[in-house]
Amino acid sequence: MSVLDIFSRLTQQADLMDAMMDKLGVANEMRHMPDHAAVLRRAANRCLTCEKPDSCQHWLNNESHPDEAPAFCKNHDLFERVLDQMDKETQPAA
Numbered sequence: 001m002s003v004l005d006i007f008s009r010l011t012q013q014a015d016l017m018d019a020m021m022d023k024l025g026v027a028n029e030m031r032h033m034p035d036h037a038a039v040l041r042r043a044a045n046r047c048l049t050c051e052k053p054d055s056c057q058h059w060l061n062n063e064s065h066p067d068e069a070p071a072f073c074k075n076h077d078l079f080e081r082v083l084d085q086m087d088k089e090t091q092p093a094a
């Protein structure tokens, strides 16, 4: 694999992660987490080792208002925690 191939893969996977965060509506919440730099770095590392970028792109192209990330996403559990947190923040105080 050439350096250009590696750079191209890094760019593609980073774009997929951004698109996934936008599609799920978690981008803003994640960028304002207290430890967002470390969280985003770990998430990006998972994306870089994802073996399903084509499935990811297909899913992104075909889902309009998903409730959750696809099961094959290596960041599924992280995104689920963020979505749960966002749900809690919008619940009226008891």
Ligand code: SF4
Binding pocket: 013, 016, 017, 020, 046, 047, 048, 050, 051, 052, 053, 056, 057, 072, 073, 074, 075, 076
């Ligand atoms: S499926 Fe998840 S881990 Fe894989 S590239 Fe897409 S956002 Fe990243």
